[in-house]
Amino acid sequence: MVFNSSNPSIFNSMHPEQKVFEKFIRNGQTLAIAESCTGGLMGDLLTNIPGASTFFLLGVVAYDNAAKSRILGVPSALFKKYGAVSAPVAKVMAQGVRKILETDYGLGLTGIAGPGGASKDKPVGLVFIAVSKGSKTIVKKFLFKGTRLAIKKQAAQTALKMLAK
Numbered sequence: 001m002v003f004n005s006s007n008p009s010i011f012n013s014m015h016p017e018q019k020v021f022e023k024f025i026r027n028g029q030t031l032a033i034a035e036s037c038t039g040g041l042m043g044d045l046l047t048n049i050p051g052a053s054t055f056f057l058l059g060v061v062a063y064d065n066a067a068k069s070r071i072l073g074v075p076s077a078l079f080k081k082y083g084a085v086s087a088p089v090a091k092v093m094a095q096g097v098r099k100i101l102e103t104d105y106g107l108g109l110t111g112i113a114g115p116g117g118a119s120k121d122k123p124v125g126l127v128f129i130a131v132s133k134g135s136k137t138i139v140k141k142f143l144f145k146g147t148r149l150a151i152k153k154q155a156a157q158t159a160l161k162m163l164a165k
Contacts, residue, residue, distance in 0.1 A: 016160035017045040023164055024055035029104040031163070032058035034072055034097035036084070037111040037127065039063065041156040057101050062093065072096030072108075085110050087128050087139040094130035094137055106132040109159050111142075113151045127155045131162050138162075 014022065024031060033056075035042055043059030046052050060071060065084050068074040073096040074089055082088050090108045098106025111127030118124045125144040130137055140162065144154040 015045075016157055016164055017049060019164035020046065020160050021049050021052060021055070024105075025051070030055050030057050030101075031105045031107070032056075032060075032097040032101055032103040033107040033109070033159075034060045034062050034068075034093040035109050036061070036063055036068070036093075037113045038109055038152050038156045038159075041152055042107075042109070042159055045156060045160065057103055058097060060097055060100075068093060071100075073099070083122065085112055085122055085126055085128065087130070087141065090128035090130040091132070091137050091139050094132035094139075098132050104133060105163065107159055107163060108132070109155060111144075111151070111155055113148045113155075115148060125151050127151070127158075129155070129159045129162060 033042055040059065040061045046056045062068045062072055065079050069076055072093050074092045078088050078092065090110050093108025093110060094106040097108065108130040109127065112118050112122060112124050114124030127142045127144060128139055129142065130139040142158060144151045
């Protein structure tokens with residue numbers, strides 16, 4: 001299925017994953033993602049679109065810090081200094097996953113979906129999303145509300161919206 005962006009009303013009514021598909025196909029770009037608290041939900045949403053394999057090359061669910069270190073190259077010093085749920089870790093996750101297959105874009109997402117795992121400084125719903133392209137990486141902080149599943153969905157949808165822009 002190919003979405004035609006020449007009809008703006010169709011493009012504006014698309015789900016975020018469809019917008020990502022359209023953007024990456026139109027620009028001939030590739031994507032790799034590293035998810036933690038969303039547990040593969042972003043990859044699931046993207047691969048529900050026929051033809052996603054033309055741009056979506058890699059999805060990693062790095063739930064454990066050891067996986068973030070060994071696969072994505074997150075230094076253990078970052079975990080000690082900032083914690084796994086932090087802007088620096090999300091940034092390295094995005095850069096690290098992009099480097100694995102040399103994709104145009106990398107996305108890193110880490111957070112606390114709850115109901116446990118929170119602290120005074122890091123509440124349930126805290127999520128950091130990083131998008132990396134070339135030498136530039138943008139990291140944004142979010143605080144989502146709701147159940148574990150609601151937070152995961154909000155985080156995935158927000159990350160897709162960031163990629164679509």
